[in-house]
Amino acid sequence: MAGIYLHIPYCKQRCTYCDFHFSTNLNSKNEMLQAIIKEIELRKNEISSPIETIYFGGGTPSILEPKDLDLIINQLDKYHNLSQLKEVTLEANPDDLTKEKLNYFASTPINRFSIGVQSFFEEDLRLMNRAHNAHEAENCIKLAQDFGFNNLTIDLIYGSNTTTDVMWAQNLKKAVDLGINHISSYALTVEEKTILNRKIESGELNPIDDQHQSDQFDYLVSFLEANGFIQYEISNFGKPGYFSQHNSNYWKGIPYIGIGPSAHSFFGVQRGWNIANNAKYINALKKGILPIEIENLSLKDQYNEMMMIGLRTIFGIDTNSIKDRFGSKIYTHFRKEVEQLHHENLVEEIDSKIILTKKAKFFADGITSRLFYVD
Template identity: 40%
Template sequence: MAGVYLHVPFCKQACHYCDFHFSTDTSLLTDVCKSMSAELVLQKEYLTEPVSTIYFGGGTPSLLTSSEIGHLIEKIQCLFKIAPDTEITLEANPDDLSKEKLKALRHSGINRLSIGIQSFNNDLLKFLNRVHDSSAAMQCLEDVREAGFDNISIDLIYAIPGLSENIWQETLLKALSFSPEHISSYALTIEERTVFGNWSKKGKLHPMEEESAARQFEMLMETLGGASYEHYEISNFCKPGYYSRHNSSYWKGAHYLGIGPSAHSYNGSTRQFNIRNNSAYLRAIQSGKIPSETEVLSEENKINEYILTTLRTQWGCDMSFLKDHLQDDIMSRKGDYLTLLERQGLVSIEENVVRLTRKGKLVADKIAEDLMMSV
């Protein structure tokens, strides 16, 4: 099964932490949406498998009208073979989800919402430069249930400078009070090309100490685990059976097509990158060209991607798959290191599958980096 990702590169305002490709000038929104529909036609041969997930990301795809979203879904259904139970996710901000919009989204085919809550604390929401406030976030979560959505995910950010353990615990408990099927939670990273990055360079902002950030991650695992959520990927938790099927397909190496400015595609042997410029994207599509670059993945690239993505999940890194399908005998390369990690309680190894323990999840990136091949 394959997936289709649609990148909608527009936002009402720039969050201080975000370095994804987007523009706050929405004058090209309608043109870009039409060009994304045209790109789907140009890319119709890219996938050979049935499509089982469709994901609208951004940017802020909830800026699209429900009819624009419905048209893109219909275009995909016309051009590709679609699984009968396709998961169709829309990333959305609370301030875009009026009761009328929610009803229209349900009618358009959206069956899963990923809502950018980030925090329930008004001071932190202002600091992050989010449009909504806490009351709007809570009202939105009530409204999505009233509209009939039974599969929702919410995003939360921790390790924000000024976020105390008490406020973080209150945030988690508030999120759980709405009983979302899925929660994604990320540590704040200060990226260079952002407002926070600029403040950091000038000494006006300092990241949270690693020890404090690690403690907040531990609180996240303890609190959601205590509420019977599965910690199925480093940053993702769900009620049983409510994994993000789209994102899980990335981590399991499934093929996907990316549509829109800056979107990426993957077919198993190459990775395709669309241009990160809205105007240039429009010109190329209007002339019948796909504005992208293609990278042919080396065997080392494939091995490293497999290790990096699978190790972050509860399903783990299958050493037999690495050996049989990617010709990497990781035990020969890193057997002593894996034994050390197991002795230190950072990984478990059962039936030739390496999985991170709770302790190991605190240093997941370091472990993955140490296990990867030099390129």
Template identity: 45%
Template sequence: MAGIYIHIPFCRKACHYCNFHFSVSQKLLPQMINAIAHEIILRHEYLKEKIETIYFGGGTPSLLQPDDINLLMDKMFSIFDVEPDAEITLEANPDDITAHKLLAWKSAGINRLSIGTQSFLEADLQWMNRAHNAQQAYESLKLAMQNGFTNISTDFIYGTPDLTNEQWLQNLETAQELNIPHLSCYALTVEPNTALKKMIDLQKKKDVDAEKQSIQFELLMQWAANKGYEHYEISNFAKPGFKSRHNSSYWQGKHYLGLGPSAHSFNGNTRQWNISNNALYIESINKNIVPFEKEELSSTQKINEYLMTALRTNEGIVLPHLELLSDKEITAGIIKDAQRFIRQHLLERKNDALILTSKGKLFADGIAAGLFR
């Protein structure tokens, strides 16, 4: 089984913290839809497996007109072997959500929404430079449920300079009261070359507090456990039956095709990524050329990627799978290196797997680096 990701590189407004590829000008949007539809044809041989997930990401895919989504869906279903029960997700901003659009998305085959709430607090949303307000954040989730969407995820950002622990827990409580079955929660990261980084450097905004972020992450884990959400990946929490199948496929090392500018693809042996330039992408696709760079993955890279992604999940590093990916000697070396993290109660060995403890989840990237070959 495999997945397809479609990158829609347009937004109404630039969030201060965002470092994804997008443009606030929608001038090229019509040409972009046609180009992505044509890339689907050009990439028809990339995936041999059946397609079990499709994900519209961005940018802001909810900017698309229903006809645009129908065009891309029809093209994918005509080119690829899509499973009848495929999970098909659309990322949506609260300010784009209307009853009309929700019904149109459902009619097009969208069966899962990922809504970029980020916060229910007005001050937080203004600080992030989000396009929506607190009322829209709340009403969009309510409206989606009322119009028949039950598989809904919402994104939250915690660890912003002025977010108190009480306010953070209230954000979570509000989502739970709305019966949202999936939460993706991210600590605010100050990325290079973002407006946020520049404003912090100029002392126009406060920097993040790593200790405060750790406390809010621990509060999140405790709250989720008490409310019946499974912490199945570092940043993701789901009620039973509502894990993201698409994102899980990344962590499980399944193959996927990325369509659109800046989108990444992976077939098990190579990784490739499309050019991050809208005009050049469209120009190349119109010449029947997919503009991408590619790298062949070494056996060491494959092992390290598995260590990094598997460690983030609640299944952990499955040792028999690691041995198939590498060999007995390498696996034994990783088990040996893991002992210091086990002694520090950051890792535990359970059922032939190395799994992060709650404390270890605070140091996931460092632990993975300590196991790399």
């Protein structure tokens, strides 16, 4: 089974921490939709197997009107086999989930929302420059549930200087009390070329406290585990039956295609990425040209990709496949590094699978890099 990701590159306003590809100018929206429609047509033969998952990301796909989403969904149905579709996720801002839109969504294949709540506290939302307020954050969840949408995930951000430990605990408790079955939670990260970074560099805001973030991550893990959630990926927690099927397929190395500007694709031994420029993306597709770069993955690249993805999940890294797939040289390197990490109590081996220990999860990226193979 395969998946399709669609990148909708528009937002109402710029969040202070965001470095994703998007625009707050919607003047090109209709041209963009036609370009996306064209890309779906041009890439119709890249995946022949039935589509299992579709994910509308961004940007803010909930900014689209019903006619816009109908256009995309109908085009996907025209060129792909959707008969075995299991999960269609739409990323949404709380202020977009109105009764009118939810009534429309209920008539579409969309059966899962990823809601960008980030926090239930006004001071956090103001710091992040979110488009919604705390009341909308809570109310949209209840509204979606009233319309029969129970497969909901919310994003929550921890480690901000505005988020006290008490506030963080209350954020998580509210999410659980609202009956949320999946939570994606990320540390507030300071990326270059963001408003947040400029404010910290200018002294307007204090730098992020690493220990503060680490403490809140530890509380996140323990609280959600105590409330029936499984940490199946470093930043993703789901109750049984509510793991993200689309993202899980990413982490298992299942092929997918990415449609829209800046969208990425993966084909096992190749990866590709579309140009991250709205005007150039639109102009290329007007000419019938796919604005995509393709990279052939060497054995070393494939191994490093497996390390990067596998160690972040409960699925782990299958040691039995390393030697057969990548050869003795890479396997020897892998075993040597794993033994050292095991000695430091950073990984453990269960049923021939390498997984991170509990204490290592906050530092996953650094630990993973130690397993990378470099010529």
